[in-house]
Amino acid sequence: MKNTKSLMRKSHLMGTKIRNLRKRNNLTMEDLSARCIRVNAETAPSVSYLSMIERGKRVPSEDMLSVIASVFQKDVDWFLDDVPEEKSITPEKGNRGGISGIALEPSFLFSNEILQIAIPEMLSQTGTSGRQFAHLLIRAHQEHHQNHFPDLERAAEDVGLKRMPLSVDELIEIAQQQGLKIAWFNKVPASLAKELGGNAYRAPTNNIVTSFFDSPGTIYINQLLKKFPMRLKYDLAVHIGHAVLHNRDGLKSVLLTGLNHNNTLSADGTQSSQSSNLNAQDILHAWRDFESSFFAGALLCPKVPYRQLLDRQGYEIKTHELLGVSASVAMRRMTAVSSYRHWHYFDAYAPGKLKAVYRGNGIPLPWGNMREVEDPCQHWAVFRMINAPLQGTSAQISILNVGDEPRIYVCESTNVKDMADNSHVLCTGIDLNPAIDAQGEDARSIAHDLKDVCVKGGGSAAIPKSIKTQLSSVARILNINWVERGIETEARMICPRGAECPRKPSCYQACGEKNVRR
Template sequence: MKTTNSLNRQSHFLGTKVRNLRKRNGLTLEDLSSRCVKIDPEDAPSVSYLSMIERGKRVPSEGMLDVIAQVFQKPLHWFLDDANEEKEITPEKGSRGGINGMVLEPSFLFSNDILQIAIPEMLSQTGTTGHQFAHLLIRAHQEHHQNHFPDLEKAAEKVGQKRMPLSVADLLDICKEVGVKIKWFDEPSQDVIDSHGIQSKHIVRSYSEESSVVRINRALKDTPEKLKYDLAVHIGHKVLHNSDGEKNVIASDNRNLSTLKPEFNKTRDVSHLDSKHILQAWRDFECSFFAGALLCPKVPFRQLLDRHGYEISVSKLIEVSESVVMRRMTAVSSYPHWHYFDAYNPGKLKAVYRGNGIPLPWGNMRMVEDPCQHWSVFRMIGIPGNTPVAQISVLNQDGVPHIYCCESVKVKDMAGNYHVLCSGVDLNPALEAQGEDAVEIATALQKECVRKGGQCEIPYKIKQQLLTVARILNINWIERGIENEARVICARGGMCPRQPRCYKEKSLVSNA
């Protein structure tokens, strides 16, 4: 017989295991409690007690744990710390995107008090700024919800009345309606050098000067699609937050932090972690999402994409930037398995969304010197011209090969810096929806690429299978990608598939 103290010392993963078992079996807390009552009414936990067990707030008695174990047909020792497989305690992600999380156990080490002390120390030791950490939190939240924020969509639709396209004049009228006053200023772009000694251009496009007053760089008049976006962001700042909070600044350069002006830096010091800066970063995200929803309302925009096969060129039809179109695709499409990158040379990701959980070609908290050059988003940086390029890629995700297709295009920002925008989809779920064995198909394509040195023409049978899902998804650039050679790509630059040790048959699964 185990004592209560004995269980206490062996039950740090117990709550997580119970929760994961319950969710994987499709049971609610009420369902599990009632099934326990059927087995033993006296030792059965109530719904509220089960909730506390799952959150690590209570340790069940041996009798209660035995009842739970009987429901799931598990031996009692399976729930204790020493009986531990990684999948038993990995948080259930379900259909959500992003990468798998880690279990926050033992709960006493992951308490709010301890995390509040440990996170700033961790950021300090790794050189991660509070600003970068804020954007990592936001990205995780965005991916967890698969870019669905209905309250922001509704707020934008109420203001724009689902009109599309909105002209500059329309947006200026909306500014008047919501009480935003526009003032213009003149300021050219300037040369800047980042912490890595890389030179680029920087320009402040617009900023909120004071309550309900927004200053717009007159240079934006030459690029209506960028002017419209800035106006939409500041409308969002007014509608969502009544222009409260820190100054909302929009600038163009190759860094995650866009402000250089001393008066802006005083209000947005990013060298340390501060809850106010986390909140401001979240408000910036809300205003940006609102702007996309205002310019591309969900239903009309989805219908436009359907009519044109998700071509990026629809940006010209409604006079918005390619960036807005490609980001909005991930939010309005009925197919949830999208990713989006915004990359600057030589190896900086300024924006990331991974609703399909695709590994990163490189991180956006540091510059990577040797990213795998066969990612489309990286190759495009060095290719002349701005013609969109579609690519089929095979990449391991959690040890399983996935087939991705993306469309990448090189564009200039307002300051004159070239960067690459990339939108893509994971085709494995679409293949599985058609009754195909997606892993088998991806493995076969991966092996053929490896056999040919890292890239190959797609075999006829696989081409037909991919063509079927391309037409079902109604995404034209998947069909274009199928006509090009498929490429093996890697999540780590030091393991590029063009290096012999990476594409030998024996290391295909672990390293490709």
Template sequence: MTVSKSLIRQSHFLGTKIRNLRKRNHLTMEDLSTRCIRIDPEYAPSVSYLSMIERGKRVPSVDMLDVIAQVFQKDPAWFLDDEPEQSAITPDKGNRGGISGMALEPSFLFSNDILQIAIPEMLSQTGITGRQFAHLLIRAHQESHQNHFPDLERSAEEVGHKQLNLSVEDLMKMARSLGLTIRWVQRTPYDVVNELGVLGKQLVTSFFEPPGSIYLNEVLKSYPTRLKYDLAVYIGHCVLHNKEGLKSVLSVGYSAENHFDNQSSSSELNSQDILQAWRDFESSFFAGALLCPRLPFRQLLDRCGYDISVHLKAGVSPSVAMRRMTVVSPYPHWHYFDAYGQNKLKAVYRGNGIPLPWGNMRTVADPCQHWSVFRQLSSPNQGNSAQISILHVGDEPRIYCCESVNVADAAENQRVLCAGIDLNPAIDAQGGNAQDIATALQQLCVDQGGMATIPLAIQREFTTIARILNIHWIEKGVESPARLICSRGAVCPRQPSCYQNCESVTGE
């Protein structure tokens, strides 16, 4: 099999394009090889050779490429570098998690050796700390799995026996059974300036001292749901990691992740830091699963229509309840934000791929203030706020519905929690055309200055979805005007654009 030199020079995306085409057509390598044999057995690739082509280890001959192209009804030139369509080289799994994935091509530039050199250099030049990068990696992993971690769920169920609304005493008994000693101390909130220069409060809620002592802040006696969460995290560390790498301090408020670091925050990428961050994530996820076990919590959500007040019946904080919604719901297209203020997102989950409303590692100069979470931050009103939003993602408008709620943490910081879903998949699943509905609603909002009453026909469509999903706050959102939002003010869809003049709008 001869290979032209020009083909070799233009084959950097070839393997990726073949692999993605094959997977999008639900073909195995055996299937593709067999299809090629039917067309021309002389030039058809074997399964092993096809595997090497897809991994960039081999370049097919001109004749072999022509056979593969016939299977997919493509011109052979489509597979070459001159036509590197982004959709053709981006793997499907790379589209989850809020930012689009990218193909690691040309593969020789994305070798382990090169990445090990380039990533620390990138962190150094961007100012992102190694710890922030570790959290970014974990979040991407979490979102790509859409919060599905069955081994952690099982570990929590074995300890908690799937019991919902565990008491403080239940958790203390579990902790003592694992060899932990519980002591009480007094700590008060104090002022800190976070990494973005914002003044706020921080409070140490508990800390651990080897070999097995937990020190709980007396203030937690007034915040039993936070007390239960701290205990559940320590129980998780003991069960999952046998106390190894047990996080020494748990705290609430600003800069909780940085203030007690023994090492100064730097861009240095330390493998132990990444391992520690992963263990902390596992223990936090375990804590949620212990406090809100999947089956009974899902049944409770079904009875309550996913109302945010369900946390009262579950005996947990609103944040734990809302985070667990994204895990236990049979509908996978969720997002969750825990916001302390403009430019400060404490926790983020984007299993539905929604972009961030503003940065949480760097100040954003043009945040769109029409996001529900942003409007709720700007409002002195307590309580819940439901909103239907239209946001252009990629090359199409998408419809989101969310509910946001104001809360105060144990350090007396005001926060906004927001849980939401992408409605497009639900509309399409019921035989509707989400693209047409989103486009029509988007145009209506543009014509009316950025927000518009939802037409009755679309209201009925959303109400049907709300009842099928059994999420009551969708119906609540339908009662209010739909709003245009954007990923950044620089791409504001409103006419005239409110970029750099984007005023917070209170009320629904």
């Protein structure tokens, strides 16, 4: 056993190593202290003591160092040797986004004047609506910033005072404080129903109008939402967001639940038309819808309290029940509040329609685009789960080629129903490669090895013990329970679409036949 004096003689690099580990894993001192408390509350360091340890002002006891080592899955001796960390695994400060771009060269072809002419033609030739293109721009902005919008977070915190959970009554009170009145309806006004192409109860194609705003300050809410308090909370929070952020002048969107296969819904459930016309007002309204939706999530799940709750619960999806919010809101907020930045999120309807997407880690779309396609890869978790029983969740480790290099992903999916009785799959996941590299391991080599195992297994295989050990260590550092569950299942090879199937023999033909039968 090492005594305190022995630790002092070997602590020259300890503070720096702890600080680098903490920053490499995007943990604040508060995060690390809380993680240590869950390992051993009696010997865990306080935030102030951690600060002194990192600055070399204090030397932890052996028991305290053991707790810190446990959080980072390191041997105690690693902190006490005289070997500094390699530069390759020190914290990096680079591009936050995970989406690859292209060089805009020759630059004269990418001038504002040329793009203004080319974009409408591109939309017309591809059948992309102006609203769809606006949401693509917004999603690219969101993904580039990895869901980091501190101004929107602060605005929501100023209104909600970081209270969690918020009840329906508390949200109604907040709405009234913003000068909004609440009214209830049983039938959609004829003028609005006509605009949406539906009837006095529903929008077209099995959608339900859940709420809308009527100038100058009334929120009309569908009586059905009294039976769906989770959705009611979201609608109230969105309208509060419009009032706070835009003085109610942006409240032009009608909130819907369901999926219209003739039109496209935005990430927050607002109606989008198929017109290929693109104008500045459409883009502005789409941006305001996004801001209000993000505000709603931040109001219902304030960043710091929600992050602390997720950390205590191991990022389980069922955590949403503790807050009385929908799984969709909770899972989308995971991507924004987690200390780990490389997340993705999908909301998918059968047979292959994506309603909402977030790809902060740059993962390709499961079906190649945001429309229904004839050759979806049946091995994506969102596709496998579409026809699964409506209970529980499913974790999956996946290998996907990105830029001709395999990457390791893990996700947790759940099959749910919306108010319009449509089944859909929610999936949240992470790119494991950055987490593996952060621990000084070779993620590229591990991904290649796991891919080879899956190829030999016909596309899926049990994870070898050596790789499982490495991934399990990363999972415990991330503190995400479903990562560990995924490691215990078979890893699967997936591809952006069936025509790019990496399996040998290819399952593309089988995928196509399966969709034809549907």
